[in-house]
Amino acid sequence: MEIEEAVRRMGLADTYRDRHWGGAVKVTDNAVQKAEPEWLEGLLAALLEVERPTYPMRYGFEVALRRLASAPGDAERTARVRAFAAEGRKWGGDLRYGLPEVAEWLACAQPPEHLLAVFDDADASDELAACLLQETALRHDATSAAAFAGRLRAAGHPLADLPLRPVGAERHLGLRRHPGPAEPWRPPGAGAPDAPGPSGLDIDAAAVDWPGARQALSAYRNWPSGADAMEAGLFRLDRPLAPADVGASLLRLLPAASTGATVTGVRRVTTVDVLRTLFSGAASGGAYGPRMHGAYARKASWESLAALAGVRATGPAAIEQAADRCTWLFYGSDWHLQVVPPLDVGVAALRSDRRTVAVLAVTDSD
Numbered sequence: 001m002e003i004e005e006a007v008r009r010m011g012l013a014d015t016y017r018d019r020h021w022g023g024a025v026k027v028t029d030n031a032v033q034k035a036e037p038e039w040l041e042g043l044l045a046a047l048l049e050v051e052r053p054t055y056p057m058r059y060g061f062e063v064a065l066r067r068l069a070s071a072p073g074d075a076e077r078t079a080r081v082r083a084f085a086a087e088g089r090k091w092g093g094d095l096r097y098g099l100p101e102v103a104e105w106l107a108c109a110q111p112p113e114h115l116l117a118v119f120d121d122a123d124a125s126d127e128l129a130a131c132l133l134q135e136t137a138l139r140h141d142a143t144s145a146a147a148f149a150g151r152l153r154a155a156g157h158p159l160a161d162l163p164l165r166p167v168g169a170e171r172h173l174g175l176r177r178h179p180g181p182a183e184p185w186r187p188p189g190a191g192a193p194d195a196p197g198p199s200g201l202d203i204d205a206a207a208v209d210w211p212g213a214r215q216a217l218s219a220y221r222n223w224p225s226g227a228d229a230m231e232a233g234l235f236r237l238d239r240p241l242a243p244a245d246v247g248a249s250l251l252r253l254l255p256a257a258s259t260g261a262t263v264t265g266v267r268r269v270t271t272v273d274v275l276r277t278l279f280s281g282a283a284s285g286g287a288y289g290p291r292m293h294g295a296y297a298r299k300a301s302w303e304s305l306a307a308l309a310g311v312r313a314t315g316p317a318a319i320e321q322a323a324d325r326c327t328w329l330f331y332g333s334d335w336h337l338q339v340v341p342p343l344d345v346g347v348a349a350l351r352s353d354r355r356t357v358a359v360l361a362v363t364d365s366d
Contacts, residue, residue, distance in 0.1 A: 001031045003042045007050065007057070014054040024056040032064050037077065040068045044084045048091050058092045065097065069105035072178055075114040078106055082118070082128055099128040100293040107135030107294065108176045119145035124155035134159050134295035139177040141165045159295055162302075167316040169275040175294065187341060188277040189330040192267040197247025203237055205254050205357065210234035216307035216360050218300040219278040220345075223286035225364040229337070231258050232307075233359045240354040243327040250357070251331055251348060258346055258361035262334035269330050271305075271323040274347060277330075278304045286364040287343060308358045310351045325352035339365035 009027045012020035032043065047053065047061050065088060069081045085102040088095055107115060115136045122129035130152055136142045142164040152160035166173075176182030210216075213232035220230060233256045241250065248266035251259040282297035282304075292300060302316050311322035327350040336344035343364040350357050 001027070003039065003046050006031055006043060006060075007046050010047075010056040010060055011050070011054050013056060021056075024054065025059065027056065028060040028063050032060050032067070035064075035067070037068055037071045037073060040064045040071075041080060041084075044068070044088075048084075048087055053092055058095055061088055061092060062095055062097050065102070066105055069102060070109045072109055072111065073114070075117045078110055078114045078118060081106060085128060098290075098293075100131040100295050101291070103128055103131035103135050103295060104293040106132060107139060108182075109178055111178050112136065112140040115140070116142065116144055119148035122148050122151075124148075124151040124157060130157055130159050131293070131295035133164075134162055134298050135293075137162065137164045138166055138170060138173065138294055138298060139175055159299060161314070162298060163316060168320045169272040170298075170316070172272045173276055173279055185342075188280075188345075189267045189269040189273045192269045192273065192330070195247035195266045195268040195329055197249030197251075197266075198245050199249060201245065201249040201253065203239060203241060203250070203253060205235040205237050205250075207255055208234050208236045210358075212307040212310070216304050216358065217362075218303040218307070219282040219297070220286070220304075220362045221300070222289040222292060223281070223362060223364055224289045225286060225362065229363045231256060231335075231359065231361040235357045235359070237355045237357065241350060242354070243350065246327045246329060246350045248331070250350075251329065254348075254357065254359065256359050256361070258333055258335040259331070259348075259359065260333065260335075263331050265330070265332045267330045269328045271320055271326075271328065273330070274308070274323065274328050274349075275301055275305055275320075277345060277347065280342070281345060281362065284342070286362075287340070287366045289364075304360070308347065308349050308360060310356065310358065322352070323349075326350060335361065336363040337365045 006027050010024050013024040043064050047057055065084055118129055133145055174183035216232040217230055235254050248263050251263045278301035279297050282292045282300040285291035302319055305323055306319045309322040309326050313319050329348040331346040332344055345362040347360045
């Protein structure tokens, strides 16, 4: 199909009530979804010339942009995707993609040398480049972009201080990158040993004020499940507890909404498991929430981990060291909605003082 004809057909209808609606929308399914990158570039440029785009035009633009970003190319293609993405945000008005999402598309599909070329002259006001820096740093070594990171830091950008290469547990996030696919999804803590804890555990736990509760929920702040489906609590034990005794029997004694008699599936996990779960929750946004994607999910997951571990450190390396001194559990209970497994999260940490337990629980449904 010629580009001019595709644009014309997309413009025949704007709502499903129009009699040409089916034909207008099918242009994307029949042509855009199958087109080569060069045709997609021409279509995107042509659509941007339309002053009053219809819904099928906006829909086609989003699909074309994603397909173009996901088709490996050269540095020029990466530059064109960035330009189309920025212009599209001003053109379409209510286009559903965000610049952090486009950065994730590019980082998944483009070779690292073409990603790194972006940062040579990127301005600190370039939000897509700032997000792309973190997406690249999570997958590769982006230390050559230190000058751009410095410009972001000088401008006070919230992502500026994150490391320019994967740190510790981040190496196990399993992110997709060129030229291969992402690792298959596996349940949080898959293969981790059960942690029943000692029977007849005799210990008292009292809830204490936790100024860091909001920070602990950073990874889930975009989940739309509501306050009654999120919990962050801190509890003080009446005596120190050995790490070997941390398990289901302890969780059943905690005065938390998400624990109690119905606790089940308790497993002993590691810092790697916890960070991966936090990152996945932040990046996905729950069932219907806005996704943070990799860049902001990276920041949010470290913030949550720091709060759970009870450390004020801001650097990922220091946070991970503190987390490694904790004893971690994953759990489920009747408090969780139990509709989709990835949307039920239960994390508990016995901190290094052996008397403080932090709990984070989130649930959602489709």
